[in-house]
Amino acid sequence: MSSPSRPASGAAETSQRPRGGGALYGSGLRTLSIATVAVMTLGLALVFFYAPLEAEQGFLQKIFYVHVPLAIVALGGFVIGGLLAIQHLRTRDPRWDMRSYVAIHMSLIFGVGALITGSIWAKGSWGHWWVWNEPTLVSFLIVFLLYATYQPLRFAIEDPERQARYASVFAITAGAFVPMNFIAVRLSTAYLHPRVLGGTSSLPGSMALTFMVCLAGIALLFATLCKYELTAKHTRAQVRALRRRLAGESATTQARRPRSAAPTLNPAATMSARAAGRPG
Amino acid sequence: MRRTVAALLRKELLVELRTLESVPGMSLFAVTTFVVFHFALNRSSVEGDLASGILWVTLLFAAILGVNRLFVADADQGGFDGFLLAPVDRSAMLVAKALTLLAYLVVLELVAVPAFALLLLGPPLGGAMPDLVGVLLLGDLGVAAVGTLVAALAVRTRARDLLGPLLALPLLVPIVIGGARATSPLFALAHPAGPAARWLLTLGLYDLVFGLIAYAVFDFLLED
Amino acid sequence: MSVPALEVEGLARHYGEREALSDVSLTLGAGQTLVVFGPNGAGKTTLLRVLASLLRPHAGEVRVLGSRLPDEAWAVRGRVGLLGHEPLLYRELTARENLRYHARLHGVGEERVTELLEAVAMTGRCNEPLRTLSRGMVQRVAVARAVLHDPLLLLLDEPTSNLDPAAVELVAPLIGRGSPRTRVICSHDPGGGLAQADLVLGLRAGRPALLRSAAQVTPSDIAELYR
Numbered sequence: 156m157s158s159p160s161r162p163a164s165g166a167a168e169t170s171q172r173p174r175g176g177g178a179l180y181g182s183g184l185r186t187l188s189i190a191t192v193a194v195m196t197l198g199l200a201l202v203f204f205y206a207p208l209e210a211e212q213g214f215l216q217k218i219f220y221v222h223v224p225l226a227i228v229a230l231g232g233f234v235i236g237g238l239l240a241i242q243h244l245r246t247r248d249p250r251w252d253m254r255s256y257v258a259i260h261m262s263l264i265f266g267v268g269a270l271i272t273g274s275i276w277a278k279g280s281w282g283h284w285w286v287w288n289e290p291t292l293v294s295f296l297i298v299f300l301l302y303a304t305y306q307p308l309r310f311a312i313e314d315p316e317r318q319a320r321y322a323s324v325f326a327i328t329a330g331a332f333v334p335m336n337f338i339a340v341r342l343s344t345a346y347l348h349p350r351v352l353g354g355t356s357s358l359p360g361s362m363a364l365t366f367m368v369c370l371a372g373i374a375l376l377f378a379t380l381c382k383y384e385l386t387a388k389h390t391r392a393q394v395r396a397l398r399r400r401l402a403g404e405s406a407t408t409q410a411r412r413p414r415s416a417a418p419t420l421n422p423a424a425t426m427s428a429r430a431a432g433r434p435g
Numbered sequence: 436m437r438r439t440v441a442a443l444l445r446k447e448l449l450v451e452l453r454t455l456e457s458v459p460g461m462s463l464f465a466v467t468t469f470v471v472f473h474f475a476l477n478r479s480s481v482e483g484d485l486a487s488g489i490l491w492v493t494l495l496f497a498a499i500l501g502v503n504r505l506f507v508a509d510a511d512q513g514g515f516d517g518f519l520l521a522p523v524d525r526s527a528m529l530v531a532k533a534l535t536l537l538a539y540l541v542v543l544e545l546v547a548v549p550a551f552a553l554l555l556l557g558p559p560l561g562g563a564m565p566d567l568v569g570v571l572l573l574g575d576l577g578v579a580a581v582g583t584l585v586a587a588l589a590v591r592t593r594a595r596d597l598l599g600p601l602l603a604l605p606l607l608v609p610i611v612i613g614g615a616r617a618t619s620p621l622f623a624l625a626h627p628a629g630p631a632a633r634w635l636l637t638l639g640l641y642d643l644v645f646g647l648i649a650y651a652v653f654d655f656l657l658e659d
Numbered sequence: 660m661s662v663p664a665l666e667v668e669g670l671a672r673h674y675g676e677r678e679a680l681s682d683v684s685l686t687l688g689a690g691q692t693l694v695v696f697g698p699n700g701a702g703k704t705t706l707l708r709v710l711a712s713l714l715r716p717h718a719g720e721v722r723v724l725g726s727r728l729p730d731e732a733w734a735v736r737g738r739v740g741l742l743g744h745e746p747l748l749y750r751e752l753t754a755r756e757n758l759r760y761h762a763r764l765h766g767v768g769e770e771r772v773t774e775l776l777e778a779v780a781m782t783g784r785c786n787e788p789l790r791t792l793s794r795g796m797v798q799r800v801a802v803a804r805a806v807l808h809d810p811l812l813l814l815l816d817e818p819t820s821n822l823d824p825a826a827v828e829l830v831a832p833l834i835g836r837g838s839p840r841t842r843v844i845c846s847h848d849p850g851g852g853l854a855q856a857d858l859v860l861g862l863r864a865g866r867p868a869l870l871r872s873a874a875q876v877t878p879s880d881i882a883e884l885y886r
Contacts, residue, residue, distance in 0.1 A: 244655055247715075301605035304598065311592035315675035317659070321588055324652045325602070328584060331648050332606055339609035339637050343616060395676065419675055442763035446749070446756075453751040453788070513745035517804075519713055521764035522737030659713050 232262030237330020443531035480557035669719035697862035740810035746801035
């Protein structure tokens with residue numbers, strides 16, 4: 156996912172003509188990356204040079220422009236992971252499971268970021284590294300603890316098809332849990348967290364604009380990183396398939412791959428899925 | 436469907452009566468936990484929020500014990516295949532298992548609540564009983580639905596005893612929130628009151644949402 | 660019956676990136692017996708489970724008793740009987756209780772349970788928990804379970820491995836040569852297996868290495884598979 160990304164995406168584009176379902180094949184990756192960098196730079200500039208200093212909290216308040224978008228995008232990613240999992244169970248196409256896995260996996264990483272920045276903000280604003288009486292952070296912690304079991308769950312199932320299916324069931328249940336949990340926690344805690352989601356209209360124009368741009372930047376970053384991961388996984392799977400074909404008859408004696416929590420794409424299987432006319 | 440659920444229930448209860456694996460363990464665990472709480476908190480009686488919290492946490496952990504055992508006999512003795520080969524609606528297994536877990540929880544509470552009143556609870560229960568029963572029942576429905584789903588998820592994995600609780604505890608947090616908040620006015624020393632409507636609604640909403648979700652996804656867990 | 664019991668065309672099933680079954684095709688007429696040979700891990704059990712509708716085919720066409728899998732799997736259940744490595748019985752329940760449970764699932768009456776307990780000579784010990792019985796007795800009860808609902812197709816995975824010769828004789832009318840049902844048997848015994856077969860399938864690493872009518876197969880052909 157670091158430096159040799161441009162050549163890799165180019166190679167993926169030319170060697171595999173996408174037949175629809177382009178998210179796996181690296182097409183558009185370059186555009187997306189450029190867009191992400193552009194919007195994030197703009198967002199940073201706005202945060203430091205345009206948005207006004209907030210009266211009570213001072214400079215530390217600027218972390219809000221990172222913390223809240225991270226949290227929103229992470230939660231959105233979890234819910235999207237659930238929706239993608241529904242598609243997987245409906246069509247049985249393993250590519251949906253791959254997308255669901257990447258979305259959840261990426262949301263978990265963004266979630267760590269949200270928790271850390273939230274903790275820093277809490278320390279700066281209220282003097283404690285953790286506060287219980289602001290519902291967004293608390294319900295986020297619970298959701299995070301739940302999704303932290305996603306990879307151990309996958310890792311504990313060896314049969315790849317069953318692993319994907321069980322993971323999808325989990326993703327759907329957990330996706331429905333996100334809003335439910337939010338409601339329950341919100342009801343139960345005294346309202347302390349500065350109202351952000353419902354109240355962007357109450358933010359002064361300059362702050363609202365900065366916030367929106369940062370949100371867009373982080374959302375684009377999420378999408379780009381997901382696409383990178385999907386492309387990388389697919390490319391690796393294709394390389395493995397080619398190697399197997401080269402090895403020929405000795406394919407049965409190849410070293411068994413170690414158990415993994417990540418879904419593996421079987422290009423032969425996905426192509427036969429397409430040939431059988433299944434949607435995807 | 437009803438016939439299948441009945442057949443499954445009969446089998447469940449027969450196995451449980453023969454092995455006594457779940458219910459006695461859950462009940463004993465709850466009573467022991469109350470004793471542990473007495474020593475850990477160094478209190479002879481609790482009331483209000485604290486009482487409510489102790490009761491719900493204990494019930495939750497005891498429920499997890501039951502959840503862990505729920506599908507073990509089927510997974511280990513090939514019961515899934517036997518069921519999957521029959522020309523029946525597969526959701527019957529979810530209904531039967533959830534009803535079984537619900538039954539276990541009710542028996543658990545029949546033991547744990549009097550034990551709690553005896554050992555730890557300060558204020559007398561008397562008039563609060565009907566309200567308490569209502570809240571417990573609402574909570575039990577949610578635990579039964581989610582517990583069955585998590586049990587089926589965890590049973591055919593490698594670390595089944597670990598994954599069950601790890602999955603179940605976060606998922607059941609809204610029940611703890613709703614249940615504990617609802618019962619804390621019942622246990623108040625001064626001015627005991629009824630449960631607030633919003634918590635009952637929270638519990639009810641949770642039961643509905645997760646009941647539907649469990650019904651929708653459960654079949655996918657049964658396949659090989 | 661003009662509809663063949665089994666029509667399999669290009670069946671494939673993978674386990675991650677490994678092919679558990681690939682390119683398996685065969686047709687089996689009603690009332691005939693297919694015997695499947697092959698070393699461990701060759702895919703025999705996988706094939707049986709696909710035919711039982713317990714596993715979905717990943718590619719190819721499979722028709723069991725005229726119904727297509729996996730779309731019409733619901734039509735196949737209840738007409739197929741599986742006897743695998745696991746007896747699919749609860750150890751804490753008695754033979755009678757186990758059979759009664761399966762009978763209720765399949766909508767079969769109590770008389771059939773009694774009838775089968777007699778057929779496998781388990782009436783005497785039918786009220787003791789299965790965990791107190793020997794492996795051979797449990798296997799006999801498992802045989803009873805497999806044919807309880809009078810299936811048209813029997814899928815047997817080394818069915819006589821736990822039975823002594825007397826017991827094998829006992830269950831022959833139910834699952835052996837004397838049975839009128841269509842059968843698919845996985846076997847490691849070339850002599851005995853060939854004797855029962857109408858059609859022979861040899862699997863190696865998931866691929867069909869041998870598919871011929873039994874008359875054209877010799878024990879040495881089967882020994883080749885295991886090399």
